[in-house]
Amino acid sequence: xxxxxxxxxxxxxxxxxxxxxxxxxxxxxxxxxxxxxxxxxxxxxxxxxxxxxxxxxxxxxxxxxxxxxxxxxxxxxxxxxxxxxxxxxxxxxxxxxxxxxxxxxxxxxxxxxxxxxxxxxxxxxxxxxxxxxxxxxxxxxxxxxxxxxxxxxxxxxxxxxxxxxxxxxxxxxxxxxxxxxxxxxxxxxxxxxxxxxxxxxxxxxxxxxxxxxxxxxxxxxxxxxxxxxxxxxxxxxxxxxxxxxxxxxxxxxxxxxxxxxxxxxxxxxxxxxxxxxxxxxxxxxxxxxxxxxxxxxxxxxxxxxx
Numbered sequence: 001x002x003x004x005x006x007x008x009x010x011x012x013x014x015x016x017x018x019x020x021x022x023x024x025x026x027x028x029x030x031x032x033x034x035x036x037x038x039x040x041x042x043x044x045x046x047x048x049x050x051x052x053x054x055x056x057x058x059x060x061x062x063x064x065x066x067x068x069x070x071x072x073x074x075x076x077x078x079x080x081x082x083x084x085x086x087x088x089x090x091x092x093x094x095x096x097x098x099x100x101x102x103x104x105x106x107x108x109x110x111x112x113x114x115x116x117x118x119x120x121x122x123x124x125x126x127x128x129x130x131x132x133x134x135x136x137x138x139x140x141x142x143x144x145x146x147x148x149x150x151x152x153x154x155x156x157x158x159x160x161x162x163x164x165x166x167x168x169x170x171x172x173x174x175x176x177x178x179x180x181x182x183x184x185x186x187x188x189x190x191x192x193x194x195x196x197x198x199x200x201x202x203x204x205x206x207x208x209x210x211x212x213x214x215x216x217x218x219x220x221x222x223x224x225x226x227x228x229x230x231x232x233x234x235x236x237x238x239x240x241x242x243x244x245x246x247x248x249x250x251x252x253x254x255x256x257x258x259x260x261x262x263x264x265x266x267x268x269x270x271x272x273x274x275x276x277x278x279x280x281x282x283x284x285x286x287x288x289x290x291x292x293x294x295x296x297x298x299x300x301x302x303x304x305x306x
Contacts, residue, residue: 007259013168015285029129035301036054036080036083036215037052037053037076037079037080037090038052038053038054038286039051039098040052040053041098042059042118042119042122042123044115044119044122045114045115045117046098046112046120047094047099047100047102047115048100049091049092049093049099049100049115049119049223050072050091050092050097050098050099051072051089051090051091051092051119052072052073052076052079052089052090053087053088053090054079054080054082054083054087054088055082055083055085055086055087055088056085056087057087057123057124057181059085059086059087060083060085060087060129060152061065061086061087061089061120061123061125061127061128061129061130062086062087062088062089062129062131063089063090063091063116063119063120063126063129063130063131064079064088064091064131064132064136065091065093065116065131065132065133065135065136065137065139065140066090066091066093066096066097066133066135066136067087067133067134067135067136067137067159067231068134068135068229068230069096069169069195069223069225069229069230070096070097070133070134070209070213071092071096071097071098071162071209071212071213071224071225071288072090072091072092072097072098072210073088073090073097073212073213074133074209074288074289075090075183075207075288076090076208076212077090077205077288077289077292077293078288078292078296078299081296081300082299082300086129087125089119089123090284091115091116091119091279093112093115093135093136093139094106094115094128094208095101095107095225095226095228095229096225096226096229097212097213097224097225097226098224098247099255100227101226101228102226102228105169105226105228105231105232105234107226107228107229107234107238108233108234108235109138109139109142109234109235109238110142110236111292112139112142112242113139113142113143113146113147113201114158116130116139116140116143117143117147117150119164120150121134125150126150127149127150127151127152128150128151128152129152129153129154129155129303129306130143130153130154130155131153131155131157131299132155132157132159133157133158133159133287133288134157134158134159134259135157135159135235136157136159137156137157137158138159138160138163138235138238140155140156140159141154141159141161141238141241141242141245142236142238142241143248144241144245144246144247145238145241145244145245146241146244148245148246148247148297150243151245151246151247152247152306153248153249153302153303153306154245154247154248154249154250154272154290155249155250155251155252155299155302156249156250156251156252156268157201157252157253157288158252158253158254158257158259158260158285158286158287158289159259159260160238160260160264160268161237161238161239161241161242161268162235162237162238163235168233168235171230171233172230172231172232172233174227174231176227176231177227178227179222179223179225179227180217180222181217181218181220181221181222182214182220182222183220184219184221185214185216187219187221188210188214188221188222188223189207189210189211189214192206192207192209192210192213194286194289196207196256196258196259196282196284196285198256198285199284199286199289199290200282200283200284200290200291201260201286201289201290202289205289205292205293206289209289213225231236239271241265242268242271242272243271243272243273245272245273246273247306248274248275248302248305248306249266249274249275249276250275250276250277250278250298250299250302251268251269251272251275251276251277251300252278252279252280252287252295252299253265253278253279253280254279254280254282254283254284254285254286254287254290254291255279255280255281255282255283256282256283256284257283257284257285257287258284258285259285262279265277265279276299276302278302280294280295280298
């Protein structure tokens with residue numbers, strides 16, 4: 001159910017109630033999403049990038065970008081809903097999932113945005129609707145500011161324009177730790193935790209993400225993620241970029257998110273001309289996982305207006 005709240009001076013604010021996502025339904029929808037997804041690799045500026053795609057080529061492009069330490073399967077429960085109207089792609093960003101690790105390490109916002117541009121070119125997309133969660137949202141904001149002619153619309157999902165120095169330091173220190181190796185796939189799946197940990201996501205969905213995100217390497221099971229993505233992360237300050245975004249924009253936040261407080265979400269919305277704000281009650285930072293049906297409904301309600 002969509003509830004329209006007070007309209008802001010430069011945007012609109014709405015609240016969308018999440019609907020239930022029971023385990024049986026989760027398993028059914030994830031199987032359907034994986035069955036219809038096509039796995040594909042592209043080489044962009046010498047780096048091999050992996051993506052999942054749904055829908056037919058030639059339709060308008062819709063690009064999903066996951067958060068830090070995540071992977072393209074983060075959108076398995078929602079991407080198929082858009083396949084009837086769009087050519088949908090979920091990208092494993094460099095150093096994540098099945099995409100290649102950058103050597104030497106290069107994990108600045110500029111590199112992530114350049115990869116996005118290369119993916120659009122390789123797919124033959126003149127413009128794309130870009131949906132980014134957390135780190136993916138940060139990269140999407142920068143891309144929309146730097147490449148306004150290539151951005152048809154922007155959906156920012158619980159993402160901040162800048163990372164506080166304290167949190168960035170924690171990220172760098174986390175990247176210095178040796179990746180933990182698990183003796184079995186079961187122990188690796190059992191160890192899977194979101195960061196931040198708060199979630200109401202379906203356990204079946206979390207188990208699916210864990211299995212999709214691990215690989216056997218050097219005698220053990222490890223997560224598909226380059227630690228240097230954290231150790232050498234160089235995000236730009238996105239606040240000065242927001243005023244340069246010209247695409248229609250939707251800002252989504254989880255009501256209970258510790259990452260994007262409500263006042264900051266309102267600042268982001270106000271800084272982007274004509275942007276709308278939608279809050280998902282009961283959801284934490286991982287909005288796509290906590291409330292996939294409400295997330296899908298919010299995006300579907302926004303897209304006809306772009």
